[in-house]
Amino acid sequence: MSNIKFNIEEKLNRPVIALRGLWIYPYSVVHFDAGRKKSIDAIESALNKDSILVAFTQKDIRTEDPKSEDLYEMGTVVIVKQILKMNNGITRVLAEGICRCKAKKIYDDGKFLTADVQEFYYDEVSEEVDSELSTLRNMVEVAFQEYTAKKRHLDVDTEVSVQNSSNMDKFTNNVASYIMRLTDDEHYENFKIFDMRERLEKLYETLQNSIELSFLEESLSRKVSSRLNKNQREYYLREQLNIIKEELGDGEDLSSELDEYANTIMSFGFDENIEEMLFKEIRKLSEIPSGSPEGNVIRSYLDKIVSLPWKKSKKEKLDVAYTRKVLDKEHFGLKDVKDRIVESIALRKISNNQKGSIICLVGPPGVGKTSIARSIAKSLNREFVSMRLGGLHDESEIRGHRRTYVGAMPGKILTLLEQCKVNNPVMLLDEIDKVSNDFRGDPSSALLEVLDPEQNNKFTDNYINIPFDLSKVMFITTANTTSTIPSPLLDRMEVIPVSSYTYDEKEKIAINHLIPKEFKTFSINKKMLDIKAEAVRDIIRYYTR
Secondary structure, X not given: OOEOOEEEEEEEEEEEEEEOOOXXXXXXXXXXXXXXXXXXXXXXXXXXXXXXXXXXEEOOOOOOOOOHHHEOOEEEEEEEEEEEEOOOOOEEEEEEEEEEEEEEEEEEOOOOEEEEEEEEEEOOOOOEOOHHHHHHHHHHHHHHHHHHHHHXXXXXXXXXXXXXXXXXXXXXXXXHHHOOOOOHHHHHHHHHOOOHHHHHHHHHHHHHHXXXXXXXXXXXXXXXXXXXXXXXXXXXXXXXXXXXHHHHOOHHHHHHHHHHHHHHHHHOOOOHHHHHHHHHHHHHHHHOOOOOHHHHXXXXXXXXHHHOOOOOOOOOOXXXXXXXXXXXXXXXXXXXXXXXXXHHHHHHHHHOOOOOOEEEEEXXXXXXXXXXXXXXXXXXXXXXXXXXXXXXXXXXXXXXXXOOOOOOOOOHHHHHHHHHOOOOOEEEEEOHHHXXXXXXXXXXXXXXXXXXXXXXXXXXXXXXXXXXXXXXXXXXXXXXXXXXXXHHHHOOEEEEEOOOOOHHHHHHHHHHHHHHHHHHHOOOOOOOOOOOHHHHHHHHHXXXX
16 A cells, blocks of 8 residues: 655745746756746745745736736745846746645735745655556656657656656656646646646656657658658748747747857857857757756856856056055055065066966954955955855865756856956955865865966866866965965965054054044044043953954
8 A cells, every 4th residue: 555645834925926838846947037027026035035936837828917816726836046137137047846836825915926825745754655656657667768769858867867766756746847748737737636646647648648649740740741852841840840939939039049149159259169069059959848957957057158257357457556555545554464465566567467476365363354355456446256265175166066967056266257247356265274175075176276377277167167267367365374274275375474453553443443434334423422542442452352
């Protein structure tokens, strides 16, 4: 006797997104575009909380402002994994289905839809499968293999992963998500089935019907094609493709999207072999059905390629006097530190060498190492980004994950460059003395490739898999001590000690900078509050380190 059950949870006021012609099955990872303001507001509301919303499909894709009665009552609880805001106002969303849900009541506050829902979580712990269910699953697996062989829209790895699904709920949802040509009503009927035996029987019937339909289409196609000459056949196929794209509603959008990818990639001036590799990905995307998981992976990759600042730089201001002025204005004392920094900037200007040496600011916590780095970026008219290395022990945080992994992303270095939109920022690598290594790799060796001027002009992130020139980035590192920094890294850095402030310096900083700043913040003047120098000295001596 089988023991298959679902745990039901009542949830209030989940943000709702209405989908057109798309059903997100539990366990599947999909891309979709959100263009309506209500949809974008619902996504942002979810991201501000727990990144979870509920997705319901519209009964009619032409409805622009769907209400409760315009949506199917069964949907999916999804978690938003990533968003990308496009220049045309569209928000591209990467989401993963968690479980099925049923709308109890849908509300519209004018900003976006919310819903009280029942969420159905599969109880994998209590799963017991009898011989009848096991036999049904085997029948579905065989039919699924035959179906994918006919359609040729799944690679071998994806097909194997579907068949090796860890539980019955995951297996049935994965198979259903890959079946093409299901109507919205057919998807809705699938979503209402919770009995596992009935669900497997329904899947088997659907797969068999699809296989028979494929045989019929092949037979008709052979008969028609045999009567057409070459030109007629090409015309016939093009017309079929146009009709299919019109029915799906994505023909024009997909074509313009592919053209945008191709034009942007050509503008970067890549080597011929790299350009050909990227065009191959574009061609592959054009041949994959809309909504296919493999297509989503390729689209995410191309989005990252076109969003990186391969050629875009910000004009640098190499002015030694201005650098000194900015440092003096924003930092009291620290004469030796400022002299060393100004000297380093002067050498860069004289030699006209953008690479220069890598500055490593070494000192105890709280002495202003990060703010000094920020001031250097300001004085050079460069963007400023930072990355904390404390406790870093996974090499992929720097080099990224290979695209074969589910949910793979570029490393932090290229992600920061994507965010600042230029290839020559000041990049602060904070706490480089606290990097550790374990079975996941050696981050220090990856950092060596990033910081070494002889190597970093061809830095290759595992996800992008195209050499990126980091030589224009000005790297600044910070550390509390040099004793734990690996020697190969230390040899490539110019160490500048940053000592703690003396009592006199702290007093002057408090009186000339901190107190006036707080007065301005709270709209207080000296007549309202007069802080004596003796009080400042007592605070420094007895209440600060």
